[in-house]
Structure formats: C-alpha cells, structure tokens
Amino acid sequence: MFARSDARWAVGSGRTKQQVNPRESRHRSISGILLLISFSNAVNLPSTASFRCIKPFFYVDDFTCAGSQAASAVIDQNRRKSVTPVAANNEQLPSLSGGLYAFFFDVDGTLAAIQSRPDEAFIPEPVRQTLQSLYTLSNGALALVSGRPIHELDMLAAPLRAPAAGVHGAERRGADGELHRVSLPASMGQELSAALHTAMAKWPGTQLETKGMAFALHYRRAVQYEDEVMQLAYSLVERFPTLALQPGKCVVEIKPQGVDKGAAIQTFMGEAPFAGRIPVFIGDDLTDEKGFLAVNALQGISVKVGEGSSQARYRLKGVNEVHAWLEQIKLQLEQDKTTSVRSQGYESLSGRI
Numbered sequence: 001m002f003a004r005s006d007a008r009w010a011v012g013s014g015r016t017k018q019q020v021n022p023r024e025s026r027h028r029s030i031s032g033i034l035l036l037i038s039f040s041n042a043v044n045l046p047s048t049a050s051f052r053c054i055k056p057f058f059y060v061d062d063f064t065c066a067g068s069q070a071a072s073a074v075i076d077q078n079r080r081k082s083v084t085p086v087a088a089n090n091e092q093l094p095s096l097s098g099g100l101y102a103f104f105f106d107v108d109g110t111l112a113a114i115q116s117r118p119d120e121a122f123i124p125e126p127v128r129q130t131l132q133s134l135y136t137l138s139n140g141a142l143a144l145v146s147g148r149p150i151h152e153l154d155m156l157a158a159p160l161r162a163p164a165a166g167v168h169g170a171e172r173r174g175a176d177g178e179l180h181r182v183s184l185p186a187s188m189g190q191e192l193s194a195a196l197h198t199a200m201a202k203w204p205g206t207q208l209e210t211k212g213m214a215f216a217l218h219y220r221r222a223v224q225y226e227d228e229v230m231q232l233a234y235s236l237v238e239r240f241p242t243l244a245l246q247p248g249k250c251v252v253e254i255k256p257q258g259v260d261k262g263a264a265i266q267t268f269m270g271e272a273p274f275a276g277r278i279p280v281f282i283g284d285d286l287t288d289e290k291g292f293l294a295v296n297a298l299q300g301i302s303v304k305v306g307e308g309s310s311q312a313r314y315r316l317k318g319v320n321e322v323h324a325w326l327e328q329i330k331l332q333l334e335q336d337k338t339t340s341v342r343s344q345g346y347e348s349l350s351g352r353i
C-alpha cells in the first residue's frame, strides 16, 4: 500500500524544524534508505538534554503494508461502530463506545514515565490494574509493543502477562503464549558486542544495553557524545548490511532489518483474538511511527504521546493523560458489557414471553 521511498529524520521539535543548521546536516545511505540527519547541537538550538531527548521531529514514509488489505476487510465486516477519521494530530480522542478494539501499547514514555535510566522505569500499580481489566474486557486483545525485551515487559506489567512484541518486534509472544524470536548469527553478535563495548567505554555516561538480537546505545546522561554514538551506530550498520538503525529519545538501537512495531502489529492483527477488531495503538517515540502507519492503514486509532511531528491521528499530552484515557476506556468497556448483558436478558425474557 505504501511505496518504499526515501526517509529522513532530524533531531529537534516540529516547531523548530526550520531552525536546524543545514551545515550540520549530512547524508548517509543505509540499506537503500537515505537518511538526512540534522543534529540538534546546531548553534541556534538549545542544547539541553531534555530538548534533545524528549522532542524529536520525525518523518518517515518507507513502509510496506503487506497483508493490511485483507485485515481491513475483516474489520469492515465485523465493525459495530465506525471511527470517523480526523485530521492528523487532532486533540480530541474518539469515543470507544460500542466497538470491538484491539489494544497495542508502547511502554516507556507511554505507560511508564521516562526515567534517566531505563531500569528505573515503572508502571504505577493502578495503571497495571487498569491494563489487567482492559485485557479481560477485550478478551485478551491487548499487547505491549516495546523496544524492551519481553521478560522486562512482563516484570513492568505484572501480574499481567499479555501478548507482547519486544525489541521492536524482534521477539513476539502471541495470545497462545508461543514465542517467536529473530536471532543474529553468533559471530556477528559477538563482533558487534565487542566493538560496542570497546567504543562506548570511552564515553562516560553512555550505556550499552544488549538485547540478544539487538543493541541499544543510550546517551541520555551523556548527550555531549551524541555525535560519537551515532557515528558508531552508523559505522556498524554499514559494516553489517542485514542490520538497521532505530533512533529514539537519546538512544539509537541496532536491530535486524525488517523488524519494527508496524510489522509486529500487523502480525498480531492477523491472529486471534486481535483479528477483526479495530486496532488502537499509543506510543511516544520515533520507533512508534511505523506502528501508527500500520494502524492507520487498518482504519484504526493511532495516538501520539507528547510533542513532535507524527503520523498518528490523535494526540495525548503525556503519560498522565494516557493513564486517564485508559481508565476512561475501561469504564466505557465495562458500561458496554453491562448494556450488552442487559439487552441479552431482555431478549431472553421477551422470547420466553
């Protein structure tokens, strides 16, 4: 549905996109995708960690929606209430009354506030209870879709153990509990690990997170090394063409090509209990953009958390607003369930009469 084409991304907010210093821009060709990068240390941009890490601008159009037409047809057949499309980034979220929905949630920056260290993140207890309720009310059509490994997602969402796509979809656990995992050749993984450890040891405050088939290079606490970290990541992807980069908020990840949140959501939507439902995806970061595109292609509800340009159709201000909306959805689904039970009772009674 979408033609593969050039993509570009630049660090900075949408409002200040035009302020990015063109002298800082550079072109790099990676696996057929042209990336135009403008680092946020341009002279007329604030060089604070919060600006550089929290307000990225992102534009991408290299997306292939394999299988989305079939899934759309199933949704159209089973939809009980249509969702009216609105202009991109509309602030008003649609009511989820009367529909059958499949929920996909990013975690960091969406369900859990971003912390200075990834291991400090948490989902508040009341929100975990709400997630558990949504999982039950949607008959299990709820999945976490994150850059974290699945075992971390399970710990963060406990006691909920929902379907999940970890490491941007490089590992995926379906509703049947079966785990699907992409792996790197052992020699490549060892070579990458050694190169990354050696290089990043020279940059205090940076953090290397190894995920088996992927590596996350964090620089939230050492933004002065952003250029060096990015250079390192690019050099390794150029050396290993089967890998791809995934930039995020003060992090860049090296992962297998073809792995992204959009593909993970599409796969879920072809399986029970997600198939035939209207997808809802909430995320906050660059890595969520392909998820938004996949959900848009399925006529679903895509919600961007925070500022910055996005392909999402709706927007929530922050994590607290996400929590409030989840509670609202839960109450709505409970009300729908009560209404449905009552109407079934009336039908049964009138049938006996």
Ligand SMILES: [Mg+2]
Pocket (backbone or CB within 6 Å): 106, 107, 108, 109, 110, 283, 284, 285
């Ligand atoms: Mg996130």
